[in-house]
Amino acid sequence: MISWAVLAALVLFSAVTYVLGRRKLTAQVAGQAAGQVAGARSHSRPGYHGAYVMLWVAAPAAAVLMLHGAFGPRIESAIVRAEAPPVVQALGDQERAVFHDDAWALAHGHAASETLYAPDVRAALDAEAAQARNLGIAVHLGAVALAVALSIGGFFLAYGRVRPEFRARERVEQWTTAVLVACSVAAVLTTVGIVASLAFESFRFFQAVPPLKFLFGTEWDPQIAMRADQFATSGAFGAVPLFAGTFLIMLIAMAVAAPIGLFSAIYLAEYASRPVRAVVKPLLEVLAGVPTVVYGFFAALTVGPLFRGFFNGLGAELIGGPLNGLGLYLAQVQNQMALVAGAVMGIMLIPFVSSLSDDIINAVPQSLRDGSLAMGATPSETIKKVVMPAALPGIMGALLLAVSRAVGETMIVTMAAGLQAKTTLNPLDTVTTVTVQIVTLLTGDQEFDSPKTLSAFGLGLTLFVITLILNVIALRIVQKYREQYD
Amino acid sequence: MTDAALTPPAPTPADLRVAVAARLKARRARETRFRWYGRLAILTALMFLAVLLGRIVTQGYTTFIDYRMSVPVYVDPARVDASDLAGAGYDLLVADAVLAKLGEKDDEFGSASGKVMELLSTDLGFKLLQKLRADPSLIGKTVTVTGPVRADAALYYKGEIKRSTPQESRKLDDRQIAWLDKLKAQGMVSSGFNTSFLTRSDSTEPEQAGVLGAVVGSAMMLLVTAILAVPIGVLAAVYLEEFSPKNRWTAMIEVNINNLAAVPSIVYGLLGLAVFINWLAVPRSSPLVGGLVLALMALPTVIIATRSALKAVPPSIREAALGVGASKTQTVFHHVLPLAMPGVMTGAILSLAHALGETAPLLMVGMVSFVPGVPAGLTEAATVLPVQVFIWENASERAFHERTAAAIMVLLAFMIVMNLAAIILRRRFERRW
Numbered sequence: 001m002i003s004w005a006v007l008a009a010l011v012l013f014s015a016v017t018y019v020l021g022r023r024k025l026t027a028q029v030a031g032q033a034a035g036q037v038a039g040a041r042s043h044s045r046p047g048y049h050g051a052y053v054m055l056w057v058a059a060p061a062a063a064v065l066m067l068h069g070a071f072g073p074r075i076e077s078a079i080v081r082a083e084a085p086p087v088v089q090a091l092g093d094q095e096r097a098v099f100h101d102d103a104w105a106l107a108h109g110h111a112a113s114e115t116l117y118a119p120d121v122r123a124a125l126d127a128e129a130a131q132a133r134n135l136g137i138a139v140h141l142g143a144v145a146l147a148v149a150l151s152i153g154g155f156f157l158a159y160g161r162v163r164p165e166f167r168a169r170e171r172v173e174q175w176t177t178a179v180l181v182a183c184s185v186a187a188v189l190t191t192v193g194i195v196a197s198l199a200f201e202s203f204r205f206f207q208a209v210p211p212l213k214f215l216f217g218t219e220w221d222p223q224i225a226m227r228a229d230q231f232a233t234s235g236a237f238g239a240v241p242l243f244a245g246t247f248l249i250m251l252i253a254m255a256v257a258a259p260i261g262l263f264s265a266i267y268l269a270e271y272a273s274r275p276v277r278a279v280v281k282p283l284l285e286v287l288a289g290v291p292t293v294v295y296g297f298f299a300a301l302t303v304g305p306l307f308r309g310f311f312n313g314l315g316a317e318l319i320g321g322p323l324n325g326l327g328l329y330l331a332q333v334q335n336q337m338a339l340v341a342g343a344v345m346g347i348m349l350i351p352f353v354s355s356l357s358d359d360i361i362n363a364v365p366q367s368l369r370d371g372s373l374a375m376g377a378t379p380s381e382t383i384k385k386v387v388m389p390a391a392l393p394g395i396m397g398a399l400l401l402a403v404s405r406a407v408g409e410t411m412i413v414t415m416a417a418g419l420q421a422k423t424t425l426n427p428l429d430t431v432t433t434v435t436v437q438i439v440t441l442l443t444g445d446q447e448f449d450s451p452k453t454l455s456a457f458g459l460g461l462t463l464f465v466i467t468l469i470l471n472v473i474a475l476r477i478v479q480k481y482r483e484q485y486d
Numbered sequence: 487m488t489d490a491a492l493t494p495p496a497p498t499p500a501d502l503r504v505a506v507a508a509r510l511k512a513r514r515a516r517e518t519r520f521r522w523y524g525r526l527a528i529l530t531a532l533m534f535l536a537v538l539l540g541r542i543v544t545q546g547y548t549t550f551i552d553y554r555m556s557v558p559v560y561v562d563p564a565r566v567d568a569s570d571l572a573g574a575g576y577d578l579l580v581a582d583a584v585l586a587k588l589g590e591k592d593d594e595f596g597s598a599s600g601k602v603m604e605l606l607s608t609d610l611g612f613k614l615l616q617k618l619r620a621d622p623s624l625i626g627k628t629v630t631v632t633g634p635v636r637a638d639a640a641l642y643y644k645g646e647i648k649r650s651t652p653q654e655s656r657k658l659d660d661r662q663i664a665w666l667d668k669l670k671a672q673g674m675v676s677s678g679f680n681t682s683f684l685t686r687s688d689s690t691e692p693e694q695a696g697v698l699g700a701v702v703g704s705a706m707m708l709l710v711t712a713i714l715a716v717p718i719g720v721l722a723a724v725y726l727e728e729f730s731p732k733n734r735w736t737a738m739i740e741v742n743i744n745n746l747a748a749v750p751s752i753v754y755g756l757l758g759l760a761v762f763i764n765w766l767a768v769p770r771s772s773p774l775v776g777g778l779v780l781a782l783m784a785l786p787t788v789i790i791a792t793r794s795a796l797k798a799v800p801p802s803i804r805e806a807a808l809g810v811g812a813s814k815t816q817t818v819f820h821h822v823l824p825l826a827m828p829g830v831m832t833g834a835i836l837s838l839a840h841a842l843g844e845t846a847p848l849l850m851v852g853m854v855s856f857v858p859g860v861p862a863g864l865t866e867a868a869t870v871l872p873v874q875v876f877i878w879e880n881a882s883e884r885a886f887h888e889r890t891a892a893a894i895m896v897l898l899a900f901m902i903v904m905n906l907a908a909i910i911l912r913r914r915f916e917r918r919w
Contacts, residue, residue: 073767173815180725183718187743187789190782194753197760260527267524280528287535289901291843293872294542294894297879301887302541347534354531378513380520401748408750410846415879435752439846442759443854460756464749471748475741 006065006144010151014058017155021053022046024162032164042164044172052161052168055175056154061147068143076139077104080132087124099125107132198464201457208451209237214458216240220421220432222441222452237455239462241421245431249342249413250406252427256346257406258399261353268354269361270383281355288351296415299344304335304416307343311428330428336418339427345412349402356401360394360481361387397477404470408463410435434459542898546891552680552693553640555606555669556632559583559614563626571618576611577603580631587674588665601662607693609633634682635666635675637692637885642666643677646884683892687859688869688877692885695878697893699860703773703868704842704900706861710777711784711841716834718781719788720823726789727796728818747786754783755850763851770852774864779851780841787840791833795826828915832908839904843897845872871897 025046042049081100088099098115106129117125162168206214217238264284268277315330364387372382388395418430419440441456497505559580566574581602585592592598610633617631618624634640638657641647647656649663658666669675687699726743730736758779762768768775799822807817823830848854853873861868869877871893878890 070766074765077767169813173813176815176819177725177729180721180729183721184725184730184739186718187722187746187785188739190757190785191742191746193761193782194749194757197757198753201756201760260530263524263527264531267521267528271521271524280532283532283535287531287538289839289843289905290538291845291872291897291901293843293845293875294538294898297875297890297894298538298541300879301545301890302537347531347538350531350534378517380517381513383520404748405750408752410750410752411876414846414849415876435750435846438752438756439849442756443849443852457756457760460753464753467748467750467753468745471745472741475744475748 006147010058010061010065010147013151014054017057017159018050018054020050021159021162022050024159025049025164025168028162029164043167044169048168048172049162049166051172053155053158055172056158057151059175060154061151064143064147064150068139072136072139072143076132076135079135080128083131084128085124087120088128091121100128103128103132107136194464198457198461201454202461205451205454205458209455209458213237214239214455215462218423220437222437222455237451237458239434239459241423242432242434242437242459244423244425245338245417245421246407246433246435248338248425248427248431249345249417249433250403252339252342253345253349253406254399254403256343257349257353257402260346261350261402262357262395264350264354265357265361266383269358270379270387284351284354287347288355290348292348292409292411293415295344295348296411299340299412299416300335303344304337304340307337307340308333308335333428334418334430336416336430337428338417338431341413341417342427344416345406345409348409348412349406352405353398353402356398356478357391357395360391360398360478363394363481364390391481393477394481397474397481400470400474400477404467404474407470408435408467410439414439434463438463539898542891542894546888546893546895548644548646549683549888549892550680551644551677552682553635553643553675553677554632555584555610555635555675556630557583557587557606557610557674558628558630560628561614561618561625566618566625568622568625571615571622574615576614577606577608580606580610580614584669584674587672588668601659602665604658605636605639605662605666607634607636607691609691609694634693637883639666640693641885643670643675646888683889684896688857688874690856692881692883692889695886695889697871697874697896699857700869700871700874700893701896701900702860703857704870706773706864706868707776707780707870708838708842710774710864711780712834712838714778714781715784715788715837715841719785719834720792720830722785723789723792723796724818724823727793728822729814743786743789747790750846751783751844752846752850754779755847757782758847758851769865769867771855771857771867771869772865773861773868773870775851776848776853776868776870777864779847780844783844783847784837784841787837788834791837792826792830795829795833796822798829799825825917828911828917832912832916835904835908835911839901839908842904843872843901845876848873849876871900 025042029042029046077100080103084096084100088096091099099117099121102115103125106125214237217236218240219236219238220241221236264280268280272280311330311333315327315333318324318327319331321327368386368390369382372386373379377385413433413436417433417436419432419436420430421432421437422429424431438456438459441453441459557580560583561579565579578596578599581599582592584602584606585599588602590598610631613631613633614629617629635643638647639662642658642663643666647658653659666675682694683696685698686694686696689695726736726739730739758775762775762778763770768778803821803825804817807821808814812820848870853869854877855867855869856877857867857869875890875893875897878886878893
């Protein structure tokens with residue numbers, strides 16, 4: 001890490017050079033004006049000259065420091081690892097990883113793990129920690145020295161150019177545009193990062209588990225021995241039960257959210273008076289702003305026990321009657337049924353569906369409504385026969401976006417749905433979803449290279465592709481529809 | 487003319503009127519019903535909101551009441567050695583003092599003092615040790631320590647554990663409940679506003695657990711997010727809206743940003759795990775890595791909000807600036823962006839508020855660990871409010887459930903403040919053209 005002092009010094013130095021650049025220009029202009037004819041002017045205002053000098057001083061140095069901050073630790077650890085003594089090379093992969101982590105921790109003043117090392121390894125550990133510390137200092141000093149050299153060099157380069165006829169504003173504006181472009185590229189880089197990281201880790205997973213077996217396998221049981229001496233089954237990575245669970249919960253959520261959200265949107269757009277809208281819309285926005293972890297808490301501790309109590313009570317009534325079997329089943333329904341997670345997720349999606357549909361219904365031209373009403377149709381007939389058909393594609397798009405949200409939603413299902421991978425359409429059964437499994441696989445201490453951990457990336461890639469397809473279709477429909485009436 | 491018998495007789499105007507009236511009645515009934523569907527839908531949604539918030543408040547408000555006990559403890563020199571202060575059993579010392587107050591004698595197995603210790607927080611013994619450390623001359627004197635009662639005892643005082651429940655199925659037995667009643671009657675137990683919930687960090691003991699560490703962690707993480715996402719997002723939006731040529735590339739970037747805004751948040755967590763932690767070696771569970779992940783997540787929403795704010799600035803402003811000789815860059819940064827600023831800030835605050843409530847991606851970058859203190863820096867292990875909620879919700883002790891709800895109340899309070907700030911900004915500064 002670059003210390004704050006270095007950054008502060010850089011900021012201070014660039015501020016000083018800004019003033020210097022400004023001064024030089026003002027002095028030159030004043031000198032020219034005094035020395036010769038009136039009307040001596042510079043192309044750019046003094047501030048641009050100052051900014052030009054400052055940019056040359058600060059930007060390359062800041063880039064070096066940032067690169068060091070991001071990649072420095074990685075370079076250091078690569079060098080240290082490559083030079084490890086034979087005692088360490090002789091260790092197994094696992095032990096060696098722990099060894100390097102501990103050396104790293106010792107070098108940076110953190111607590112090491114409580115592993116007991118053999119004396120010779122322990123000595124190597126201390127040696128490596130010392131080496132890493134020295135190397136860290138060396139790399140750090142190197143980066144700072146390079147930054148200092150660059151900013152001083154930049155200063156002389158830019159300061160020499162400051163002259164009244166120098167087009168400083170154009171140069172500064174070029175810099176500005178470059179920064180703007182770089183910022184927009186950041187958004188693209190995010191996508192590239194997502195795709196690359198998911199694809200890379202999934203590729204490693206698919207080397208262990210064939211993709212077809214993953215996508216169409218019907219058994220999910222990712223138990224794999226963490227160490228060679230542990231006993232465990234070899235694990236099964238068939239994701240169909242997870243897709244089925246995700247689908248079931250999504251269906252339940254949409255069954256709650258679609259009608260309530262749509263009817264709310266219709267009422268708000270077509271019937272509600274101004275004051276009603278002014279109150280109801282913000283309240284629905286509150287519902288949309290509640291963090292999903294809160295919905296999860298609500299599902300796990302309120303809705304779950306409530307539903308379970310209801311079904312268990314109903315089951316107790318039915319036992320001994322003609323529906324004895326159903327009663328026995330209902331009496332032992334668990335908290336973590338798909339219905340609970342689905343219903344709460346539906347509540348979460350209501351404001352999402354209603355605000356999107358509201359926009360879309362409002363975008364239907366008033367002339368269509370006026371025409372229908374003028375023919376003698378009632379408002380509800382107008383809505384059902386004229387407004388809705390016109391808004392339908394847009395609403396389908398909105399619902400697809402909601403489906404995509406439901407598929408990718410994590411916290412509610414993590415807290416309220418179960419872990420048993422089952423392929424079922426019974427809403428009272430416990431199911432698990434793709435997102436729940438990703439969370440379960442990646443929380444807690446896990447070796448990063450086992451197929452068990454890597455399978456989370458396989459699931460993540462699948463999730464990303466599914467939601468991406470849904471989003472692309474939905475956004476295209478919504479956009480196309482908007483253009484039609486704009 | 488034979489067909490005439492088959493065709494029905496032409497309806498008389500009176501018949502028509504009756505039929506139309508009947509149909510009109512049905513149509514109007516349908517209309518009323520339809521309106522009621524809409525009203526019911528809205529009422530249902532609002533009812534869900536009321537139940538959700540109501541449940542959290544009713545489950546959580548009791549956390550803000552705590553029960554403290556003040557115990558005068560005689561520090562017996564026979565039991566506390568001045569040269570080895572940490573070696574003495576302070577919990578037992580306090581428990582014996584309470585037993586003496588109750589007028590009970592301990593048996594040889596220490597069963598009574600053990601039962602008393604189940605009622606007292608270990609905080610009492612710890613406070614006694616701290617007092618002795620500060621002033622060893624207190625050994626041999628009577629020292630009064632004040633600290634919370636154990637979570638189960640507090641639950642009894644709050645009425646959550648009831649005397650009517652059979653002894654086997656509650657945490658406290660009859661004897662302990664009798665003691666608690668007696669202690670309260672003696673005035674040793676007082677109740678008040680629970681400040682320690684707001685001034686302490688996570689703990690394995692519910693009565694000592696607080697949200698301070700999580701609040702500080704959230705603030706640090708949000709700072710990282712804001713520093714990265716707001717400038718980058720705003721500048722990217724300025725480029726796309728004001729400078730970019732309209733070609734295939736910029737169209738692709740636009741589609742890309744819209745899609746990024748709809749990518750599930752957990753995918754950002756996977757990205758953070760693979761890129762920031764495994765590749766760039768950013769420390770796990772630090773506010774830095776959490777902030778980085780949330781910044782990537784907030785970026786598209788900031789861009790979208792900024793673009794719509796820039797779109798709302800009328801072209802006449804740009805034309806006027808260009809007309810008096812400003813360059814394109816000057817037009818944008820001196821005129822258009824300042825006018826769009828209220829909208830930009832509103833959008834930025836709203837996306838930061840959203841980031842504040844985000845949990846799933848943070849689980850991926852290791853923020854689920856138990857962190858008992860306030861994080862000291864951006865690269866130290868930290869926890870944040872929504873993750874604290876998730877951790878406490880998983881805890882088995884019942885006393886953590888009320889704390890979960892209380893932590894949610896704190897989280898919602900912060901979100902309400904941020905949203906209010908956004909609304910005020912919008913009301914005060916937004917201009918309609």
